[in-house]
Amino acid sequence: MIDGWRWDSTLFQGSAAYYGRGRLPYAPGFAETLRAALGLDGRGRLLDVGCGPGTVALALAGFFQEVVGLDPDQDMLAEAERQRERRGITNARWVPGRAEDLPGAVSGGFRVVAFGQSFHWTDRDRVAAAVLELLEPGGAFVHLSDLKNPPAEAHSSPLPHPAPPAEQISELVRHYLGPERRAGQGTLPNGTPGREDLVLARAGFENAERHVVPAGQVVTRGVDDLVAWVFSLSFSAPHLFGDRLEDFRRDLHALLRQASPDGRFAEHLPPTEIMTWRRPR
Ligand SMILES: C[S@@+](CC[C@H](N)C(=O)[O-])C[C@H]1O[C@@H](n2cnc3c(N)ncnc32)[C@H](O)[C@@H]1O
Numbered sequence: 001m002i003d004g005w006r007w008d009s010t011l012f013q014g015s016a017a018y019y020g021r022g023r024l025p026y027a028p029g030f031a032e033t034l035r036a037a038l039g040l041d042g043r044g045r046l047l048d049v050g051c052g053p054g055t056v057a058l059a060l061a062g063f064f065q066e067v068v069g070l071d072p073d074q075d076m077l078a079e080a081e082r083q084r085e086r087r088g089i090t091n092a093r094w095v096p097g098r099a100e101d102l103p104g105a106v107s108g109g110f111r112v113v114a115f116g117q118s119f120h121w122t123d124r125d126r127v128a129a130a131v132l133e134l135l136e137p138g139g140a141f142v143h144l145s146d147l148k149n150p151p152a153e154a155h156s157s158p159l160p161h162p163a164p165p166a167e168q169i170s171e172l173v174r175h176y177l178g179p180e181r182r183a184g185q186g187t188l189p190n191g192t193p194g195r196e197d198l199v200l201a202r203a204g205f206e207n208a209e210r211h212v213v214p215a216g217q218v219v220t221r222g223v224d225d226l227v228a229w230v231f232s233l234s235f236s237a238p239h240l241f242g243d244r245l246e247d248f249r250r251d252l253h254a255l256l257r258q259a260s261p262d263g264r265f266a267e268h269l270p271p272t273e274i275m276t277w278r279r280p281r
Contacts, residue, residue: 001123002193004186007098009072011121011184014238015231016075019053020083022228026116026144027215027272031059037211037276038140040064044111047134049099049127050118054080056144057092060114067092068106070099098122102130110134114142120192128203135279141205143196147212147271157218161266164226165259172255173236176248181235188235196275205277215269223256223263
């Protein structure tokens with residue numbers, strides 16, 4: 001686990017309603033990249049761990065017989081179910097629980113187990129061992145995230161509006177919540193861990209592959225989209241502000257209006273980094 005931090009169920013409390021609107025999507029084409037990389041053909045089952053509002057599970061549902069999303073946040077699962085219905089997807093279901101409840105939380109036999117920006121919140125060594133048990137021989141562990149520090153060519157086209165004032169927003173969050181990054185009821189002074197490659201190797205996975213799905217498209221965002229983005233993040237989730245939530249919302253609106261008087265912002269969609277590992281046959 002993360003040194004000095006203890007997981008609790010308030011980690012994303014209040015974020016679900018903002019998630020779909022606030023977060024930028026993965027790079028268009030990420031699902032097709034995974035289909036090609038893993039030879040997905042409509043058979044087998046996918047487990048999406050920390051599925052949130054079903055982002056990965058619903059995007060990949062057409063490539064599997066069944067997809068199962070696991071998440072401890074009931075509001076996220078309710079949102080996933082709303083999205084499933086809206087998109088008319090009939091082979092997805094949701095299971096409440098933590099990754100640490102695996103392998104028991106679901107019945108085994110998965111072709112793919114995916115983590116979309118969620119593995120870092122788990123007890124990774126324990127969870128990787130449980131995933132190994134749940135996968136069919138040759139099955140894949142998939143790790144998806146926004147590419148950190150994308151190369152300059154991904155940002156070649158000019159932005160038609162100001163970029164979101166990320167540093168000023170962070171300052172405002174720090175003003176309300178203190179200098180250390182918050183997460184649930186605790187703090188994460190050193191952020192969340194990386195180097196999942198070492199964790200997966202320790203667990204006995206092999207054949208690591210890395211795919212970067214290019215993006216860079218210009219996305220236009222309004223004030224409410226950016227407010228939703230801020231509340232979708234664990235370190236500025238609504239519960240953290242307590243009875244100062246409306247004060248923070250007011251100050252955030254004012255900051256955004258000052259940064260862009262017509263309330264429009266633009267940014268480049270980040271590339272998506274996909275890492276896969278295989279369970280030995
Ligand atoms: C950043 S969101 C990612 C949602 C979605 N996978 C995506 O790619 O957009 C992280 C999700 O992980 C879930 N989560 C946090 N800790 C978890 C744990 N220990 N086990 C399973 N899910 C967890 C949260 O409830 C949240 O829905």
